Structures are given as C-alpha cells and as structure tokens.
Amino acid sequence: GRVERVELRRIALPLVSPFRTSFGVERERDILLVRVDWRSTDGSSTEGWGECVALTEPTYSPEYVDGAQHVITEHLLGRLLTGDDLHASDVATRLATLHGHPMAKGALEMALLDAQLRAAGVSFGDHIGATATTIPSGVSVGIHDDVDDLLATVQRYVDDGYVRIKLKIEPGADIEHVAAVRELIGPDMPLQVDANTAYTRTDGRHLARLDEFDMLLIEQPLPEHDIIGHARLADEVETPICLDESLVSASGTADAIELGACEIANIKPGRVGGYLEAVRIHDLCVDRGVPVWCGGMLETGIGRAANAMLAALPGFTLPGDISASTRFYERDIVVDPITITDGHVTVPRSPGFGFEIDHAFLDSVTTSTATITR
Ligand code: OSB
Ligand code: MG
Known part of the structure; x- marks a missing residue:
C-alpha cells in the first residue's frame, strides 16, 4: 500500500x-x-x-x-x-x-x-498480543508550592478512584511533600515520585531520605545522559530507580539495565520513536525481569487509547500514567474518551488504536x- x-x-x-x-x-x-x-x-x-x-x-x-x-x-x-x-x-x-x-x-x-x-x-492490542481488558489507572500530580493545596489535589484524585499517585518533585519540594501525601493516603496506597532530571549525583543521601515512605519508585532523578549516575544512585537508595527521559531506544534500555541504572522502566512510545519500539522495550524488560509501566505526555484521546492498548501487554505490571481524559481536559477530541471506573481504564478493542x-x-x-x- x-x-x-x-x-x-x-x-x-x-x-x-x-x-x-x-x-x-x-x-x-x-x-x-x-x-x-x-x-x-x-x-x-x-x-x-x-x-x-x-x-x-x-x-x-x-x-x-x-x-x-x-x-x-x-x-x-x-x-x-x-x-x-x-x-x-x-x-x-x-x-x-x-x-x-x-x-x-x-x-x-x-x-x-x-x-x-x-x-x-484488527486492534493494535490484538496485533501485539495484549491481553488485559482493563488496566489500573495512576495519576501524575504536578508540583504545588503549598502542601495543603497539594493534599487537597491528591484527595480529589483519591476520591476519583485512582489507584496510584505519582508526585512531581524537585529540590525544595520533595521530602516534606512526600511525607504529607503518604500520611494522607495511608501506608497501603501505591506512591511514587518523578524528578524529571532535577537532581545531581551528589544528592544520593538526600534522596535516600525518601526510602522511609515505602514508594514504588523514584523516576528520573538525574539528567538523561547520566546512566552511571543512576546506577550509583540505585546502590545508595533503596527505593527502585526508574528511568524515563534516559530511555530512548530498545538497545539503550538494555544497556541501562545491564549497568544497573534501570530497576524499573517507564515506557513512552513517543520518546522511543513509536509503539513498535515500545513493544520491543516491553519484551526485553520482561526478558530481564524489569517491571514496566506506561508513561504519559498529556495525550488526547488518540494517544490515551493507544497507550491503554500497549499497557494491556502482560509485562506492564505497574499502574501507568493513563488517567481519565478529564484529568487534563474538559473535553476530548474523541467521541468516547478514556474514563476510569473503580480505578481502572477499559482497554479499547476496536480496530486500529480504537478511538x-x-x-x-x-x-x-x-x-x-x-x-x-x-
Ligand atoms: O515525566 O512523565 C513525565 C508529562 C509531560 C512530560 C513528562 C511527563 C509528564 C507526566 C504526565 O508526568 C503524565 C500524564 O500524561 O499523565
Ligand atoms: Mg517522567
């Protein structure tokens, strides 16, 4: 064709x-x-x-x-x-x-x-052998200057049913914010943080203070090219280190895993050149025993539907950043936007990416x- x-x-x-x-x-x-x-x-x-x-x-x-x-x-x-x-x-x-x-x-x-x-x-999910019909939905929460505002926002998402909270952090908006949110949501709700490269190699001891809050992972603490830095941090910090920005291809992901820099992988199709490379990264992570989850980039219903199909692959064992469209947008450009029910997104099944x-x-x-x- x-x-x-x-x-x-x-x-x-x-x-x-x-x-x-x-x-x-x-x-x-x-x-x-x-x-x-x-x-x-x-x-x-x-x-x-x-x-x-x-x-x-x-x-x-x-x-x-x-x-x-x-x-x-x-x-x-x-x-x-x-x-x-x-x-x-x-x-x-x-x-x-x-x-x-x-x-x-x-x-x-x-x-x-x-x-x-x-x-x-054929749906993309069927095409790649994805099996889940619903997937757990996590929400990414932006940095708030005021901790009380942050807690009010998190409480709304908890009330909406999200099963996992991800807090954006940076130096000065980290330990205290995480402590307050952990206190609010209780010890059992899955919690993780994302620094989007805001820390440096010398911040290992500081980041280790996050260990007491029993989080799933710390996402991308260091600059994207600093693979060795992430490997060292993975030794210093008990909470698993997850890479986002650093992972731009399947071969680079394999290298980061081998170097001990990537204990968990955030897979974002756009960042790695598309959904087919994303599937290859999923496969190699499964092969190496590295848990994966699906990240987000504030997508419309097009990208959300596609991410849901990808995240229905069996290796996506952690909740992703696939929230309801209403998390970001009043109205979506698709007819049947992604919603959450009991904390889960229903994976679209119709042909193509299903929107x-x-x-x-x-x-x-x-x-x-x-x-x-x-
Ligand atoms: O690092 O995961 C990230 C949004 C834009 C750019 C980078 C990131 C994010 C998010 C939001 O965390 C994820 C979402 O779409 O819900
Ligand atoms: Mg990220």
Missing part, C-alpha cells in the same frame, strides 16, 4: 489546571496530529491518526512541536511518500538515516499503523492545517 495524503493538524487544548514539573509549567497543550490516507494494494483507502507528543518547548526532551512539524514536512515525509509498498513496520527503517526526532517519527508510524490495522479490522474522532470538536480546536499529497 501507499500513503496518498497527509494532513498535519495543530490543535490547542486548555488544561483544566496548570501542570507544573521541575522543567516548567504547562497551561495549554499545543498538539500536532497526523492524519494519513493509506491506500492498500486492493485500492481501498483508510484514514489513520497519530499524535505527536512533543511539547511546546524543548524542556522534556530536545523535541518541540514546531520542530517536529518542520522535520516531518521537510525531511521525514519525502521518505515515506515514495514507492508502492509501505507498511507501518517499515517506517523506522526508512527514516533511520535521519538522526533523532523520535516523537516526530513515532507520530508518523502511529498514523500508518492506525490506518493499516483499521483496514485489516473515533469527534470531528466537529476537533475542528473547533484546530489552529492550523497543512496538507501534503504525493
């Missing part, structure tokens, strides 16, 4: 409340969506959608949404709009001589996968549309 037409759509979705991490504050999500029209060899045409998880600024990783759109338009698409036999599983290989840009590449692969799986009438676009609402939040035809 071949890609006949690609639409790059930018949308703006206001967040229900500001989301603060150690790298900045998000108030509105500026998202790039990719729509492909894929024509199979039998002549039928199917539309597929991908979501690029790049943020507005290069704060989480080097990618940012304008840059992603530029590299897709000027460098990536040309390599996909040629020939008559393009399959989603070829996208990474076709783009391999272009360095970096995993989020941009992943969005293209996702759109193609969605189209081809819809054409075949349906709410076209009228999508149009109303669209800020620009560009079309590329071959």
Whole structure:
C-alpha cells in the first residue's frame, strides 16, 4: 500500500489546571496530529491518526512541536511518500538515516499503523498480543508550592478512584511533600515520585531520605545522559530507580539495565520513536525481569487509547500514567474518551488504536492545517 495524503493538524487544548514539573509549567497543550490516507494494494483507502507528543518547548526532551512539524514536512515525509509498498513496520527503517526526532517519527508510524490495522479490522492490542481488558489507572500530580493545596489535589484524585499517585518533585519540594501525601493516603496506597532530571549525583543521601515512605519508585532523578549516575544512585537508595527521559531506544534500555541504572522502566512510545519500539522495550524488560509501566505526555484521546492498548501487554505490571481524559481536559477530541471506573481504564478493542474522532470538536480546536499529497 501507499500513503496518498497527509494532513498535519495543530490543535490547542486548555488544561483544566496548570501542570507544573521541575522543567516548567504547562497551561495549554499545543498538539500536532497526523492524519494519513493509506491506500492498500486492493485500492481501498483508510484514514489513520497519530499524535505527536512533543511539547511546546524543548524542556522534556530536545523535541518541540514546531520542530517536529518542520522535520516531518521537510525531511521525514519525502521518505515515506515514495514507492508502492509501505507498511507501518517499515517506517523506522526508512527514516533511520535521519538522526533523532523520535516523537516526530513515532507520530508518523502511529498514523500508518492506525490506518493499516483499521483496514485489516484488527486492534493494535490484538496485533501485539495484549491481553488485559482493563488496566489500573495512576495519576501524575504536578508540583504545588503549598502542601495543603497539594493534599487537597491528591484527595480529589483519591476520591476519583485512582489507584496510584505519582508526585512531581524537585529540590525544595520533595521530602516534606512526600511525607504529607503518604500520611494522607495511608501506608497501603501505591506512591511514587518523578524528578524529571532535577537532581545531581551528589544528592544520593538526600534522596535516600525518601526510602522511609515505602514508594514504588523514584523516576528520573538525574539528567538523561547520566546512566552511571543512576546506577550509583540505585546502590545508595533503596527505593527502585526508574528511568524515563534516559530511555530512548530498545538497545539503550538494555544497556541501562545491564549497568544497573534501570530497576524499573517507564515506557513512552513517543520518546522511543513509536509503539513498535515500545513493544520491543516491553519484551526485553520482561526478558530481564524489569517491571514496566506506561508513561504519559498529556495525550488526547488518540494517544490515551493507544497507550491503554500497549499497557494491556502482560509485562506492564505497574499502574501507568493513563488517567481519565478529564484529568487534563474538559473535553476530548474523541467521541468516547478514556474514563476510569473503580480505578481502572477499559482497554479499547476496536480496530486500529480504537478511538473515533469527534470531528466537529476537533475542528473547533484546530489552529492550523497543512496538507501534503504525493
Ligand atoms: O515525566 O512523565 C513525565 C508529562 C509531560 C512530560 C513528562 C511527563 C509528564 C507526566 C504526565 O508526568 C503524565 C500524564 O500524561 O499523565
Ligand atoms: Mg517522567
């Protein structure tokens, strides 16, 4: 089959409340969506959608949404709009001589996968052998200046039914915040923290003070390239060290595990170049006995549905950051947004990534549309 037409759509979705991490504050999500029209060899045409998880600024990783759109338009698409036999599983290989840009590449692969799986009438979950029908839902809680405000926010999420709390932390907003939240939620509720690279190698003793709060993991305490630093921290701190930003490929993940830097893995498809590489990382982590969970990037219903299918693989033994769409957005661009019931998300089952676009609402939040035809 071949890609006949690609639409790059930018949308703006206001967040229900500001989301603060150690790298900045998000108030509105500026998202790039990719729509492909894929024509199979039998002549039928199917539309597929991908979501690029790049943020507005290069704060989480080097990618940012304008840059992603530029590299897709000027460098990536040309390599996909040629020939008559393009399959989603070829996208990474076709783009391999272009360095970096995993989020941009992943969005293209996702759109193609969605189209081809819809054409075949197969869900992505079935395609990869995912088995769970529901998955436990965790929530990522931004940094709050005021501990009482933080406790009020956490209490709301507990009341909503979330089964695991993840607190964003940074130096100055860590030990006291974790202690207060642990006290609020009690000893049995799963709790973890995410530093988004805010600490340094010399913070081992400080971070070891978190051990008494019996948390699942500490996510990405050190800068992304500091694998050895994370390995040393894993020796100094009892709480398992989990990597997010550091893991950008399957081979790099295998190396980080071998070096003792990655006791738990956060898998984010966009960060690693797409859902197919995400499955490979899942498989190698299962092979090495490393628990995995699915991270999030404030996705719309497109990415949320896809993440839910991925997280239904058997190696995803820890609750992920797949919360209800209403955690971030008043209204979603899909017809049947992700919700939580008894703390769980129902895994979509329909073909492709299992969402349906709410076209009228999508149009109303669209800020620009560009079309590329071959
Ligand atoms: O580090 O996991 C992260 C959001 C944007 C960028 C990085 C991260 C996050 C989150 C939110 O923690 C996860 C979500 O989508 O719920
Ligand atoms: Mg993280």
